[in-house]
Structure formats: structure tokens, C-alpha cells
Amino acid sequence: MNPTPYSPGLHQLVTLQVDDAAKLTDSQAFVEFTQKVLERFGLEQVGLVVHDFDNRSFTIAVCLKESHICIHTWPEFGQLTLDVYLCNYLQDNSEKVRSVMASYIDYFEATVLKDFEIER
Template structure:
């Protein structure tokens, strides 16, 4: 059960507002990024939150991967998002693909500032 878990907290996202509040659009972009990274999507779940007094609601876009998962949560009123990419490395090392997927999502959302973390899982 070895794997790599990448996270990023994104602030001051300079992307088009639609990427932060349109679930279908963000979900399709996530699936495109998954394919481009060489990982395999096996399912997708999207949720749009209701508008707030500050503006449109955020979205959660989750892509289930054969290798594990990708999840994006957005806060359009703050121009912020969180990213979570986890890949199991059982049978093959998917770490480079996970990094490529994270980099593609960072390029899409264009944060002014990002806090990134990498955690190796299953290593004793």
C-alpha cells in the first residue's frame, strides 16, 4: 500500500471565474488533465454549492482514478481552491504522473500563491 499524496492550497487564483464555479467545466478539465498525465479515470462526481451573499457557490470535482483519486474544492468568493491528488504505487510507480496532474491543475487555476505538500504513504 505505497503511494504518493500531493496536496495544494491555492490562493489568489487568477483563472477565469468559471473554473471556480462551473462544476461541469471544471470536471471536464480535470478529466482532460488526468488523461494527459497518463492516469486512468474510472468515475467522476461533481457538486455545486448554492450561491452565497458574496457570490456564486463553489464546486467540488472528484475524479476516481484506477490509481486512486483527484479532488478539487473551490471557493470563488475567495478566489481559492484546494487540490488533492493521491496515487497508489502498487505494481508501478505513478509518482511522475501525479506530479504532472498537479502541475496541470496549477496551470489551469493560476494561483498567485500556493502551499504544496507531498506525503509518501505506506512507508514504514
């Protein structure tokens, strides 16, 4: 007997170079954009934590029913790290993960420095 294979989901992690430092210091704009992303891709937020640092960089964790989206910005270096993980409980969400990440790369008008995909 061969059980049906199960993949918990795709976890994509990127480091981005961003020329517009204002986008690396405006946590509220990121949250507002994220709400649009969630609506567009049919994702359900179950929690949100935002922390703004003294230098105006920020860390945000968006907890989703499907898993999470997390960002950490470093305006002094023009960089951020972002990870998107969506579970595959009822369907394969791998392409959705890639599309969500592409939305953020477009939002930041960023250059991808590092891009890792982990099949969980």
C-alpha cells in the first residue's frame, strides 16, 4: 500500500535590495499593501505584529490561517528580508507563494539578492 504523498507547503525566503528607502521605513504602507495581497490571493489573516525601531526600520509578522508572511527591513543598507510560507493542507499553494512574493518584489521595485525555496 502506497500512502498519498503529502507536502506541507512551499516556504520562499528572499533578500531584496531596495532603492526607495521610504518603503523600508513605512510599516503602515507595508501593512496596507499586505491587506490588498491577502484579499487578492484569498488568504486569511489571524494575527499581526508590527515593531518599528528607532531608526524607522521595521519587523512585521503576519500570521495567516495558511501560515505566515514576515519582513525585516534595514534602510541603512537598502535591504530587507521577506519570507512567505503557505501550507498545502487542501491544495498545492506553491504557485500562490511565488505570486505573493512577486507582488512584494514589484511593490518594493526591488532587486533580488538571494532567493531560496524550501519544500517543507
